[in-house]
Amino acid sequence: MSSSVPEDDLEQLESPIRHDVLKLSDLSKSTFRLDAEFQIAIKLGDNGLQNLENSGLVKKPLCGSNGFYREAFYPLRFKHIYVESNRSGIPFLLSSELFSLRPETSGYLSRRNTPDLESLMIQKWDVLISRCGTVGNVCLATDNLVGKALSEQVIRLRSSDANIAGYITAFLRSRYGRLQMSNAAYSSAIPYIEPKHLEQILIPDLPPIRRIALGRLMCEAGELRDEANQLLDEADQLLHERLNLPYLKSIAPREDASMSTKIKASQLMGRLEASFHNSVAIAAETQLDKLSFEVTTVGDSRVTQEIRAITKFRKRTYVEKGGIPLLSSKQIFQIDPVSVKRLAKGAHTKDLPEIQLEENTIAVTRSGTIGRVQIIPAYMAKWTASEHATRFIAAKDMNPGYLYAWLASDYGYCLITRNSYGSVILEVDKDMFSSILIPLPKKSIRNEIGNLVLRANQLRDQAWRNEQDAITRLENWIANKPTVPTQDDLSPNKIPLKDITYDPSAIPIWQLAAQISAKVPDEEWAKVPSDLSQRFDYYQGLKDD
Structure with missing residues (x-):
């Protein structure tokens, strides 16, 4: 493989063979789990625990009698019976949607025909962990x-304490938490993790004030x-109102398998x-x-300056550390x-102008699952994305x-x-995207709708x-690194003490x-x-009780 980066930095295509000798006492500590990858990770210290051990912090298990949570659970498998509306059903989320920036329900579960429906319901401040497939996603x-x-594919950790829930979420999303969860997973084809495995995940028992500070950052996020998401819903509603367009579900005929449509050759x-x-x-075209007012196409130069289909x-x-996401x-x-x-970075410098993401660029999936739309938030700027999402760059006045x-x-x-088009994997190309119709109301209406979306994008970035502030602080405390000053601490507007004058008023x-x-x-x-x-010193973690 030719590359402009050092060979040591390249991701290895095959994992090296690792081996070690285990004692019976080692198996006993891990409840006799006969999983070579799991045991080797513990022996070689790459399961996220070595830095925790060296940190000197008191640790507690995630679950168990002495843990942060008494128990973790997920519902039993059940037959999914869907109904048409929320009158007789409950909105149902699949595990894949749970971790989305804007979760969408897959339908409505029947209230009458779903057993133990209460166990499926989400409660506020639940910590939710994907337990199969992509193990370790946390919400x-x-x-x-x-x-x-x-879905029953998600493990629930339930607590009414928002700060504890936020703190646990921060840890599980840190590199120490994710590494422990990935190493706890089992199965060679589709990885799984069970509630009992969470009892082996160790979490620093930080002083209450620090836990609360981190927890609140996660809850606020x-x-x-x-x-x-509420602003995006408002923007969608305003779009229909200002353009005088009824929702399609209220006017379009139902698309049953036996339905036919007659059209002219023209x-x-x-x-x-x-x-x-x-x-x-x-x-939709009829409406x-x-x-x-004018209806044009997305490819119109007044709408987009570029529709970028990625080569x-x-x-x-790839590299294991650093690099461009x-x-x-x-x-x-x-x-x-x-x-x-x-x-x-060095190997893909020439590709960056094409594949790099920019703030407020619109990305639309073009293959497989067609038509999912995302507006890129500021934190994703300078990241890259695969060729399966076509980029739409708005025109200067759009x-x-x-x-x-x-x-x-x-x-x-x-x-x-x-x-x-396509019989197996669906595709949409650049010219097809360009031909999509779009109304052009006056600029004030476009801005009224669009500014709600831009504000929502700013909130996502914040x-x-x-979250990254909370996770970084936690990782630095574990690694005994100094905490980076916040933006407020570095503000050039702070007045030196010697320049402050007495104000009698x-x-x-x-x-x-x-x-x-x-x-x-x-x-x-x-x-x-x-x-x-x-007991201020105790809550600050300056001394033991």
Whole structure:
């Protein structure tokens, strides 16, 4: 393999053979688990525990009688019986959607015919862990997920303490948590992890104040994403209202297997597939024809400056550490994807102008699962993505939020998916994307809709940074590294003490403290330990009790 990076930095295509000798006492400690990969990881110290041991921090198991949680559980398998609406059903989430930036329900489970429905329901501040396939994806349940049923492929950790739930989520998403979970998985084909394996995952028992600080950052991140998704829903609703477009589900005929559609030869548009001439797409076109303002195509230079179909680059050089994250078309939509591959910078410098992501670029899946739409948040800028997501760069005078809102709407989705071709793996090409219809209302309307989307994208970015702040702090504490100062600490606007002059008109500090404390909700005050003033050093972790 030719490459401009050192050979030592390249990802090995085959794992080296590793071996060691185990004692019976070693097997006893791991409940006699006869799994070579698991046991070797423990013996060689690459299961995430070595740094934890060296940290000197007190550790507790994730689950068990002495753990942070008493138990972990997941429901038994059951037959999925779906109904048409939420009147007689419960919104149902698959495990793959749970970890999405904008989770979408796969349907409604029957209330009447689903056994033990209560065990499927998500509760606020549940810590949810994928237990098969991609093991180790972790989600903190917030209001957006409450009231929905969840697949049995997800392990639940249940607690009413938001700060503990947030802290546990931060650790499990850190490199120490993920490494322990991946090593605990079993099976050679499809990896699995069971609740009993979580009893072997060790977590630092940090002082309460530190746990609370990290936990709140994670909880706030979840709430920011909820707010972002609410703004996206508002943008979608506003799109239909301002454009005077009814939702397609209210006007389009149901697409049953036996349905047929009659069209004229003049309407073929060079496509003979029945899927292209489906009744929903025809209903969408009919509504667009009724609009009082211009309808153009996405390829119009007033809409996009470029629709970038990514060339399939076959020679990829990966590195284990550093490098440039390469997201699959599935990972683009995930909160914190697991097992992200990293491209060697030197080997892919020429590819970057094409494959690198930019803030507010629109990415649309073009193969396999067609028509999923994402607007790239700031934290993904400079990352890369595979060729399975086509990029849409908005024109200078086009609000990218409006472009996203249209493509992600029910109209945009049906107009995208109708263009798909292929009998096994569906595809959509650049020219087909360019031909998709899009209304052009006046600029003020486009901005009104689009700015909601852009604000949501900013909230997603802030949520990510909150989480990374919490995870980085935790990893630094474990590794005994100094914590990097926050942006506020580095602010150039801070006034040196020598430059501060006495202000006789300033209110006394005790009055200022009273004003600030009055703004804090009672439920927040209830979380403050009643003996904080007497045991401050203990809560700071400066000394043992």
